[in-house]
Amino acid sequence: MNIAVRYYSKSGNTKRIAEAIAEGSGTHAVSITDEPTLSERIDILFLGGAPYANVMAPELRRYAECLVRDRIGKVVLFTTSNWSHRTVKGLQKILQVKGIPVAEGHFYAHMLNISGKLDAAREFGRKYGSNNCLQEEKV
Numbered sequence: 001m002n003i004a005v006r007y008y009s010k011s012g013n014t015k016r017i018a019e020a021i022a023e024g025s026g027t028h029a030v031s032i033t034d035e036p037t038l039s040e041r042i043d044i045l046f047l048g049g050a051p052y053a054n055v056m057a058p059e060l061r062r063y064a065e066c067l068v069r070d071r072i073g074k075v076v077l078f079t080t081s082n083w084s085h086r087t088v089k090g091l092q093k094i095l096q097v098k099g100i101p102v103a104e105g106h107f108y109a110h111m112l113n114i115s116g117k118l119d120a121a122r123e124f125g126r127k128y129g130s131n132n133c134l135q136e137e138k139v
């Protein structure tokens with residue numbers, strides 16, 4: 001199974017969660033600014049970002065808008081923030097319009113508790129990566 005972890009992160013919180021998910025699922029986390037396109041078909045794409053002044057970064061929006069249905073099995077979302085899950089909702093909307101399957105659950109970490117969520121993020125990645133069975137994160 002081909003698994004990829006992609007994220008957008010300004011100040012490093014989402015990056016840390018992305019790296020933990022990647023560790024759990026046996027892959028590497030890559031910033032969408034370093035690699036703006038997927039070079040191969042991906043079965044499970046973990047995709048994450050954060051809200052800034054109530055909206056997701058335009059870079060992440062563009063990335064999601066350019067994903068190709070035929071090249072992705074399913075997207076699993078994650079986010080970090082102060083309170084908002086808006087990034088996940090925004091991404092769900094974009095991906096659903098494109099017909100790209102999105103897992104129902106998503107992973108959330110509060111910006112002040114990133115370290116405290118790293119084990120859970122690893123576990124989230126591990127469960128999804130190892131047996132394709134999403135354990136939804138309670139938020």
Ligand SMILES: Cc1cc2nc3c(=O)[nH]c(=O)nc-3n(C[C@H](O)[C@H](O)[C@H](O)COP(=O)(O)O)c2cc1C
Pocket residue numbers: 008009010011012013014015049050051052053054055080081082083084085110111
């Ligand atoms: C300029 C700015 C605006 C923010 N706006 C929001 C917001 O509207 N809602 C929210 O829940 N968190 C907001 N946050 C908190 C960030 O989403 C949070 O710190 C997140 O973990 C940042 O992720 P990153 O370190 O990967 O960039 C904001 C942070 C900054 C710096």
